[in-house]
Amino acid sequence: MSDYILGSHQPLAASYPLALVDLDGVAYKGHLPIEYAAESLVSARNSGLALVFVTNNASREPEDVAGQLTGLDIPTSPHEVMTAAQACARLLRSHVQPGAKVLVVGGAGLLTAVQAEGYTVVSSTDDEPDAVAQGFHPSLGWEHLAEGAYAVSRGAIHVASNLDLSLPTARGYAPGNGALVGAVQAATGVKPFSAGKPSPAMYDMALEKAGVSSALVVGDRLDTDLAGARAGGYHGLHVLTGVNSARDDILALPQERPHFIARDLRGLLETQPEVTRENEWFICNDARVRILDGALNIDSAGEPDELDIVRASCNAVWSFVDEGGEFDNTSIPHFSTL
Structure with a gap:
């Protein structure tokens, strides 16, 4: 399952030399800040992670984008902005x-x-x-x-x-x-x-400019940010602060699936739990799920974190549909904390 949800024993900020970060829905929403975005990005940069902000917005100059980010307490230079x-x-x-x-x-x-x-x-x-x-x-x-x-x-x-x-x-x-x-x-x-995402052209350009060979793509949209990551062969982190939801992750098309999922940009500073499989059960920390008669079946024992349920569910459902199964979309529960 190397192409499904992955685990990381060290914070993602320490696992990659560069993060390609989307703007709208990730670093800010419109002209408003997103909770935890500024402190998370600054902390990740201070830990050694280089940042390039990659946006499909073509209406603004890199200087304007950098100025807005800096005004939201994310100090940024125009050279750290790649626009469509x-x-x-x-x-x-x-x-x-x-x-x-x-x-x-x-x-x-x-x-x-x-x-x-x-x-x-x-x-x-x-x-x-x-x-x-x-x-x-x-x-x-x-x-x-x-x-x-x-x-x-x-x-x-x-x-x-x-x-x-x-x-x-x-x-x-x-x-x-x-x-x-x-x-x-x-x-x-x-x-x-x-030219824009889901084409990986901007990602490739950003890596060439930064002089590195790998990067983590961070975005909120599966059909652009994460599809671009898959198309370019990059690992992708989906943050649940914008367009797509945890339910969308579980139902994601193969070409749009993330490798990591986090509630917000604090995920850059966190380790990522591994999803393992024991017979029909997919396990992530205390979360245990399986596909039973084409429906998602969640073990009711314990009180697992809902995000761990989502991670385990992604691998369970993706494996099932990739093997030709017909999945009952209505069996996905409502996630009250996501």
Whole structure:
């Protein structure tokens, strides 16, 4: 079960040279802090863990992101930020040569990144752009999307910073870049290339920049953060402070499964309990679960931590469905503390 939930006898911060940390839903939510995030990240860094903040948000400059983190008591330099805008601009090189004309549909972060890669930024389809680079910005409107659609319809390569359908804010979840990219795709019938997670491109770029060969991916979304970890061959820590829940972990698709689960970023400073198997039982500390007649069966003896139940349940359910079993999703209990 080396590809399932793993254990670690030492804190995760001591097990990896670098952590690739998502922002929204992990380090903060919208413009609000997340409990334990600042002190956990600072402690992990002080213990020797290097940090790079990797975000699918392409609307902001690395300096702005670093400033926000620093204002939330997570001292950060722009060099510790990797944005989807930077990855999008780098991905353009796979399709058009530097110096080509690029229509940017997005914010200042994407504009700066595209210029930094040596492209000529234009503002109109009438300028005959060779490519369209699209990233999220709250000010984008119909005219911007229409301009992108006109250019793509005329043959311009379409590259998106990410395809996230939703964007976490302090008030809830709003339409993300994927929703806006979908409008251009619907109008043109052309599927865009994507640079953001779940592509591991940003992770690979961050490791190359840091000069290390391994890293721990830390995120709140299975379909982007953790899928990117799986796609790139990295271990992933899912923190339950954002989009996806513990129930989602148990039901995760193979390509989106985490290797570790924690309530929040304190998990970086903690050891991770191992999940073992004895006959049909999967055991994590005091938690014992099995699959009985296609349903999750939890041993009622003792008072195991709910997170240990989740860890054991992940390996039990994943093993069962990977062997072709049909799992009863309704058998997953409500976790009151997660």
